[in-house]
Amino acid sequence: MKIRTILQCLISIAVVALLAAGPAMANTRIVGSGASFPAPIYTTWFKQFSRANKDVQINYQSKGSGAGIRDFQxxxxDFAASDAAMSEEEMAKVDRGVQLLPMTAGEVVLAYNLKGVKALKLPRDIYPAIFLGKVKKWNDPAIAAANPGITLPDEDITVVVRADSSGTTFVFTKxxxxxxxxxxSGPGYGKTVNWPAAANLVKGPKNDGVTALIKxxxxxxxxxxxxxxxxxxxxMASLQNKDGKFVAPGLEGGQAALAGATIPENMIAWLPDPAGEKAYPIATYTWMVFYKKYDDPKTADALKKMVAYCLDEGQKIADKAGYIPLPTxxxxxxxxxxxxxQ
Known part of the structure; x- marks a missing residue:
């Protein structure tokens, strides 16, 4: 009985050790960082990919496009993510070469917190003025004129912007x-800008932080x-587009915006002010950023396999996750x- 008990204990210890070690095939670990804009869909993709590919584990840290590019440089x-792609100057600092791949697309929306106002329209000369600090009250005559039948409060506008280096800021300011x-001619565009001084300007980190502050x-x-x-x-406000139409954010407006974009050889296409009656005016591709040369062939193979999964399976859930599926x-x-x- 004692020998049997000892054997049972040894077997139990061995089983626990094997479980703790994890699957024998989980031997390729991928680390990425960057944009918070696509983080929800990327996180879902990576979890699904790792479940389907037990030999690969992916850890993505959502810390902002600027921080991701710095980590990559x-x-x-192993890879980065950015809504601001990378400039030629930034890529020149990477000896191993850079491959940018647009992996999904999305819309930058103007979300607001205004009790009793559910269908706000903002003309294209007014929402820039809000972020310039020129339009300061919600019942400003210019906002009221675009929203007949809606009672706008005599309330100060609090403008919420990003505190960190952000691809979302880059797309919005562009x-x-x-x-x-x-x-x-004033703030200009970039991952960070000098916002005009305003009494009610507040800053939050990442998309999560700005969302929480608005709410x-x-x-x-x-x-x-x-x-x-x-x-x-x-x-979310409906914004007046290039054709003069007010368009609410969503799949239809996003797809209409992408329809006018051509992807060049460097894989970077911008949509600063898309044309088309149905086009939502602030849409963008967002990129994963890879090295062209990896020291470990297994890492390169795992990354290519991950990209293929995101293209074949990941696009199927894009709309449900709040993003725009890539055109075929x-x-x-x-x-x-x-x-x-490679």
Whole structure:
């Protein structure tokens, strides 16, 4: 009996040790960091991919596009993610070469917290003026004129912007520069900008932080990715597009915006002010950023396999997650370009 008991104990210890060690095949670990804009869908994709591929484990840290690019340049991650792509100057600092791949697309929305106002319309000369600090009250005559039948409160506007280096800020300010000469000659565009001093300007980190600030601040308006606003049940303004039409954010407006974009060989296409009656005016591709040369062939193979999964399976859930599925022709261009990862 004693020998049997000892054997049973030894077997139990061995089983526990095997379980603690995890699956024998889980031997390729991938680390990425960057944009918070696509973080919800990326996190879902990576979990699903790892379940389907037990030999690969992916850890993605949502810390902002600027931080992700810095991690990538410093060689501390296997890939990065950015809504601002990478400039030629930034890529020149990476000895191993850079391959940008647009992996999904989304919309930057103006979410607001205004009790009793559910269908706000903002003309294209007014929302830049809000972020310039020129329009300061919700019942400003210019806002009221675009919203007949809606009672707007005599309340100060609180403008919420990003505190960190942000691809979402890059996309939003690039759009503002396209529609507002004053914004272009003033703050300009970038991952960070010098916002005009305003009595009610507050800053939050990442899309999550801006979302939380809007939700808890009556009278607030801020720019965030559509999926974050939808998940938080925030109201979103319909924006006047290039054709003069007010368009609400959502799949139809996003797809109409992408329809006019052509993906060049470097895989970078911007949509600062898309044309089309149905086009939502602030839409963007967002990129994963890879090295062209990896020291470990297994890492390169795992990354190419991950990209293929995101193209074949990941696009199926894009709309449900609050993003725009890539057009078929873009999927094929991304698939071909992914072979540059070696």
């Amino acid at each position: 410093n060689g501390v991650v 759009h503002l520069c396209a529609v507002s000469p004053e914004f272009k 808890q601040t009556p009278g607030a308006i801020g720019y965030i990715e559509y999926g974050f606003a939808r998940m938080a049940k925030l109201d 022709n873009v999927v094929e261009k991304v698939r071909k370009a992914s072979q540059n990862i």
